[in-house]
Amino acid sequence: METAAREAWRSFLEAWAIPQRLIDAVGVDPHVWHPEFWERMRRAEASRLQESPTLAIVEDIAGGGSVLDVGAGTGRLAIPLAGRGHRVTTVERDPDMARSLAAEAERAGAVMTQVVGAWPLVAGNTGIHDVVLATQVVYDVAGIGGFVEAMHHRSRRGVVVEMTPRHPWTPLSRYFRALHGLERPSRPTVDDFGRVVEEVVGISPQQRHWTAPTGLRFADMQELLAFYRRRLLVPPVRSIEAAALLEPDVRHTDDGWLVLGPEERDVVTLWWRK
Numbered sequence: 001m002e003t004a005a006r007e008a009w010r011s012f013l014e015a016w017a018i019p020q021r022l023i024d025a026v027g028v029d030p031h032v033w034h035p036e037f038w039e040r041m042r043r044a045e046a047s048r049l050q051e052s053p054t055l056a057i058v059e060d061i062a063g064g065g066s067v068l069d070v071g072a073g074t075g076r077l078a079i080p081l082a083g084r085g086h087r088v089t090t091v092e093r094d095p096d097m098a099r100s101l102a103a104e105a106e107r108a109g110a111v112m113t114q115v116v117g118a119w120p121l122v123a124g125n126t127g128i129h130d131v132v133l134a135t136q137v138v139y140d141v142a143g144i145g146g147f148v149e150a151m152h153h154r155s156r157r158g159v160v161v162e163m164t165p166r167h168p169w170t171p172l173s174r175y176f177r178a179l180h181g182l183e184r185p186s187r188p189t190v191d192d193f194g195r196v197v198e199e200v201v202g203i204s205p206q207q208r209h210w211t212a213p214t215g216l217r218f219a220d221m222q223e224l225l226a227f228y229r230r231r232l233l234v235p236p237v238r239s240i241e242a243a244a245l246l247e248p249d250v251r252h253t254d255d256g257w258l259v260l261g262p263e264e265r266d267v268v269t270l271w272w273r274k
């Protein structure tokens, strides 16, 4: 069995590990998920969801059928899909995200089945669905072969994956360089993921490139700087230096939030039918 593409994916991701000396210096985990910030992003994108190619492609393949959303987060796609009449099942490994998803689904009046646990370990508890979907998850997954294989096997009609063309931490690379003299990797990319799909499933996925509003948004400068000090492992004595580095790149959104970086971010939707 050919495994070169999935092994390459794993080693590219391993190269993204933050050196332990930087973590030890501040004593925090920079990878922590923030349901609240994801929830703001979900709401910000809700108004643009009509234009989401991912949603359109899922609906086209599902033909009104069921959808399994793997790594559903706070339900950015799962909630609107349930609202459009699809039977939706979600898988989410982070209990805090899963709790936020349950609360948001209830608020939206969206009915769905939630499985809390890590894919593909919990794949046997989810059933078979017309479409299996994973949005903004694959860069979290070192064991990508088993992840993709289980998505393929649990789908009746097809699989849809949404991702950024490059690792989502790529926009922070220049700050890591400036603050810590640390070079960040340039792979894996969406093409590396495409090669994994070809290797695991034997199909070359279709791709559509598009743009979406920039992700994480903050109520004020204090909140934004606290978040990125953690992400960038900035010790308290270097807070002013870090603020001076980030401030020129901070922008106000039309709806009153602060974001770091450009107004739009590149997104790719990949899919294959069975």
Ligand SMILES: C[S@@+](CC[C@H](N)C(=O)[O-])C[C@H]1O[C@@H](n2cnc3c(N)ncnc32)[C@H](O)[C@@H]1O
Pocket: 033, 070, 071, 072, 073, 074, 075, 076, 077, 091, 092, 093, 094, 097, 117, 118, 119, 120, 134, 135, 136, 137, 140, 141
């Ligand atoms: C970047 S968020 C994206 C959330 C949502 N899909 C979206 O597009 O807004 C990634 C989510 O995937 C979850 N996740 C990562 N790996 C997972 C796995 N192997 N099984 C289940 N959930 C996973 C994380 O806990 C996180 O909530």
